[in-house]
Amino acid sequence: xxxxxxxxxxxxxxxxxxxxxxxxxxxxxxxxxxxxxxxxxxxxxxxxxxxxxxxxxxxxxxxxxxxxxxxxxxxxxxxxxxxxxxxxxxxxxxxxxxxxxxxxxxxxxxxxxxxxxxxxxxxxxxxxxxxxxxxxxxxxxxxxxxxxxxxxxxxxxxxxxxxxxxxxxxxxxxxxxxxxxxxxxxxxxxxxxxxxxxxxxxxxxxxxxxxxxxxxxxxxxxxxxxxxxxxxxxxxxxxxxxxxxxxxxxxxxxxxxxxxxxxxxxxxxxxxxxxxxxxxxxxxxxxxxxxxxxxxxxxxxxxxxxxxxxxxxxxxxxxxxxxxxxxxxxxxxxxxxxxxxxxxxxxxxxxxxxxxxxxxxxxxxxxxxxxxxxxxxxxxxxxxxxxxxxxxxxxxxxxxxxxxxxxxxxxxxxxxxxxxxxxxxxxxxxxxxxxxxxxxxxxxxxxxxxxxxxxxxxxxxxxxxxxxxxxxxxxxxxxxxxxxxxxxxxxxxxxxxxxxxxxxxxxxxxxxxxxxxxxxxxxxxxxxxxxxxxxxxxxxxxxxxxxxxxxxxxxxxxxxxxxxxxxxxxxxxxxxxxxxxxxxxxxxxxxxxxxxxxxxxxxxxxxxxxxxxxxxxxxxxxxxxxxxxx
Numbered sequence: 001x002x003x004x005x006x007x008x009x010x011x012x013x014x015x016x017x018x019x020x021x022x023x024x025x026x027x028x029x030x031x032x033x034x035x036x037x038x039x040x041x042x043x044x045x046x047x048x049x050x051x052x053x054x055x056x057x058x059x060x061x062x063x064x065x066x067x068x069x070x071x072x073x074x075x076x077x078x079x080x081x082x083x084x085x086x087x088x089x090x091x092x093x094x095x096x097x098x099x100x101x102x103x104x105x106x107x108x109x110x111x112x113x114x115x116x117x118x119x120x121x122x123x124x125x126x127x128x129x130x131x132x133x134x135x136x137x138x139x140x141x142x143x144x145x146x147x148x149x150x151x152x153x154x155x156x157x158x159x160x161x162x163x164x165x166x167x168x169x170x171x172x173x174x175x176x177x178x179x180x181x182x183x184x185x186x187x188x189x190x191x192x193x194x195x196x197x198x199x200x201x202x203x204x205x206x207x208x209x210x211x212x213x214x215x216x217x218x219x220x221x222x223x224x225x226x227x228x229x230x231x232x233x234x235x236x237x238x239x240x241x242x243x244x245x246x247x248x249x250x251x252x253x254x255x256x257x258x259x260x261x262x263x264x265x266x267x268x269x270x271x272x273x274x275x276x277x278x279x280x281x282x283x284x285x286x287x288x289x290x291x292x293x294x295x296x297x298x299x300x301x302x303x304x305x306x307x308x309x310x311x312x313x314x315x316x317x318x319x320x321x322x323x324x325x326x327x328x329x330x331x332x333x334x335x336x337x338x339x340x341x342x343x344x345x346x347x348x349x350x351x352x353x354x355x356x357x358x359x360x361x362x363x364x365x366x367x368x369x370x371x372x373x374x375x376x377x378x379x380x381x382x383x384x385x386x387x388x389x390x391x392x393x394x395x396x397x398x399x400x401x402x403x404x405x406x407x408x409x410x411x412x413x414x415x416x417x418x419x420x421x422x423x424x425x426x427x428x429x430x431x432x433x434x435x436x437x438x439x440x441x442x443x444x445x446x447x448x449x450x451x452x453x454x455x456x457x458x459x460x461x462x463x464x465x466x467x468x469x470x471x472x473x474x475x476x477x478x479x480x481x482x483x484x485x486x487x488x489x490x491x492x493x494x495x496x497x498x499x500x501x502x503x504x505x506x507x508x509x510x511x512x513x514x515x516x517x518x519x520x521x522x523x524x525x526x527x528x529x530x531x532x533x534x535x536x537x538x539x540x541x542x543x544x545x546x547x548x549x550x551x552x553x554x555x556x557x558x559x560x561x562x563x564x565x566x567x568x569x570x571x572x573x574x575x576x577x578x579x580x581x582x583x584x585x586x587x588x589x590x591x592x593x594x595x596x597x598x599x600x601x602x603x604x605x606x607x608x609x610x611x612x613x614x615x616x617x618x619x620x621x622x623x624x625x626x627x628x629x630x
Contacts, residue, residue, distance in 0.1 A: 052148075053077050056122065056141050063134040069125045077118055112159045116166025119145050123171040135180050139190075142167060146197045154204035161198060168194050232327040239264055242322070251307075251329060254300035269296035269304045285313045285323075294330065306334040355451035357431075360438070362447045365409065380421070380452075411437050411445050418455070430459040472546040474524060475531040483545035483553055487605040490557040491598055501598040502556035502565035505612035506534065506572055509550060509590040509620050533575040537568060551616075553609070562597050562629075569593045569627045577625065592619035595629035 057074045061067045119142060146164055153160035168190055175187035226233055232248035234241055241262050249256045252267060265274045277293070284291040291311040298304050308330045314322035357380060360369040365387050370380050407414040413436045423429045435450025470482035478486065490501045508530070527546075534544045534552055543555040554572070556565055576591045594615030596608045615628035622628075 050078060052145070059137050059141065060122070060134070063137065064125075070122075073118075073121065073125055109159060109162055112153070112163035113166050116163040116168075119167045120170040123174055132180070135186075138171070139186075142171065143193060146193070147200070150197050150201040151204060154201060157198075157201060160201045164194055164197055232325075234264075234325040234327065236264055236323045236325065248327060251327060252297070252299045253303075258300075267297045269298045281311065294334075297327075305329055305331045356454045357452040358449070359433070359435075359452060360447055360449040361435075363445060365448070368447065408435065408448065411448075413437065418459070429454060429456045431455065475528055475546055477531050477552075478543060478545040480545070480547050483543065483547070483555065484605055484609075486543050486557070487555055487608065490555060491603075491605060493557070494598060500559040500562065500600075501608070502554075502559040502562070502568075503596045503598075503608045503612045504554040504556065504565055504569050504572065505547075505594045505596075505609070505616045506552040506554070506576075507550060507590075507592045507594070507616040507620060508552075508576075509592065530576065534572060537571040537575055551613070553612070559597070562600070565595050565597060566627065566629060569595055569629075573625050573627070590620070591625045592616045593627045594619060595627065597629075 053074055057070055060070055064070060122141065123138060146167060149160060149163050149167075153163060172187055172190045172194075175190060180186055226245035227247070229245055229247060232245065232251045234244045234248055236242060241259050241264065244256070244259050246256065249259060252259075265271060268274060273295075277295070280293070281291045290313075292309065294306060294308050296304050297307045306329075308328045310326045312324050314324060356373055358369075358371040358373065359367060362368050367384050367386055370383060372380070404414050404417045408417060415434045417433050417435075419431045419433060420428045421431055431452045432455045433450055433452040435448040438446050438449050440446050470479060470485075471477065472479050487501070487503070493499070494501045530552070531544065531546065534554065538544060538554055538556070541557055543557065545553045545555065547553055554568060556568065559565060572593060573591055594612040594617070596602060596612040596615065598608055601611050602608045619626040619628040
């Protein structure tokens with residue numbers, strides 16, 4: 001929304017073709033917007049200007065001793081007139097900058113300057129002082145041109161002033177520098193004549209600006225209709241108010257009698273915006289379009305308000321004479337918009353302190369906008385066009401998040417959807433997103449929007465806590481809690497598939513002696529080496545767990561035959577029978593293994609573990625490395 005008034009419908013200055021010896025007829029500028037008629041009208045002006053040049057040459061030719069400069073003057077002006085006349089008859093020779101009002105004003109001034117200079121140059125073409133009759137002829141020619149220009153340029157006082165000055169300046173300087181003997185005060189009379197011509201032009205300009213309004217009962221009916229309109233209506237002419245309805249007087253807090261005749265610019269809150277709005281309005285009218293803008297206006301009591309102003313030119317053509325304005329007070333709407341923008345800015349600041357990202361999706365749940373509020377690298381900047389759930393790796397949606405994701409896909413609100421997002425070559429990052437559906441003015445769904453928080457450190461911290469709760473602190477193997485959980489799952493799966501589950505319990509009964517002999521550090525190294533050897537004895541689907549200081553358990557989740565458990569136990573005995581590094585003083589010899597099979601030996605997890613432990617104890621009692629499975 002632009003600040004400034006737009007009640008600035010200035011009547012554009014008529015254009016003048018550069019090189020035209022006579023100014024264009026303003027009546028042609030008020031003609032209907034018919035290209036053919038305007039072309040022939042301009043052509044007639046060029047013909048009249050050419051005839052005037054021929055008459056001037058014919059009048060001055062016999063009175064000059066050297067008439068050839070006058071001939072050169074006529075040839076030059078005739079060439080220019082011929083070129084302009086040809087262009088006027090060509091309907092395709094459209095001005096590419098026809099909507100530029102500033103260019104029109106400039107061209108009109110340049111045309112007036114060139115036309116006046118061409119006529120003023122007549123006083124420089126030859127010595128006219130030899131004959132009073134010749135001097136009188138020259139002054140009559142120039143005076144006639146000036147009087148004709150007063151009528152033809154009645155719509156633009158500035159353009160006419162330039163034309164008059166350019167025409168009379170050369171003879172004025174000559175008469176001051178070398179007064180003619182027959183008329184010693186010629187310079188003074190030329191100045192008086194110029195002022196008189198300007199006054200005539202001003203009177204003609206004022207008569208064109210005056211627009212009579214209809215009288216009688218018909219007009220009173222129209223006035224009643226205007227006064228009962230809900231919008232303020234103004235009729236202007238030449239940038240001044242001709243008539244307005246009662247609503248406009250109420251809007252600007254002024255009496256109806258104080259409005260007519262005032263300039264539209266007087267209600268501008270910022271007068272500096274006048275010229276810019278004038279050009280924009282004139283350009284719109286030249287294109288045959290209405291003008292509409294929001295502007296700040298000033299009331300009679302000095303208060304300022306926002307108004308929406310629509311204007312339509314009554315007269316067709318590039319120079320409208322009358323303009324109808326409709327003015328609406330939009331202060332409340334502008335205030336509401338400003339309040340909404342302030343609330344939006346405050347909400348944006350709040351989001352910047354409470355969330356790391358603001359996001360939006362379209363109806364297909366594709367990301368269309370991501371606004372980063374953090375100070376670190378925005379690793380989501382290149383994610384436009386993707387779906388939130390496409391960020392997951394091959395392991396899929398985290399446990400417990402499926403219901404939240406379904407709410408997202410079904411266009412409902414959701415909270416705390418946890419997503420794992422790849423982060424280039426670094427470890428993945430975790431985001432917690434919340435969102436609500438967005439709707440348009442018709443209530444139709446257009447996407448979601450919401451916030452996202454980076455919870456990577458929190459998730460990793462929780463994972464570390466969970467790992468410590470379910471794994472042995474020294475070896476990293478699952479502890480009794482995690483082993484029991486996996487064993488329950490394996491038994492459930494075996495019941496469904498009618499398969500078997502094996503439990504192999506490994507008891508290291510001589511381990512305490514190593515701690516006493518070489519210290520706890522050596523015992524820890526041997527435990528780590530034992531865990532590594534046990535993992536090498538099983539498949540990826542099996543589990544190696546540590547129950548306590550001396551006991552390890554191997555869970556064979558997908559056991560095809562009971563004999564397979566014996567093979568694993570044998571591999572364990574062989575692996576643990578090798579020396580444990582250079583620092584260990586001896587090889588563990590007290591390795592005992594107990595085996596229990598589901599469903600032959602027991603039908604639950606506790607039963608299997610208890611039976612395997614009892615069999616390992618019996619193997620210890622028998623002495624030496626031994627396997628007990630029945």
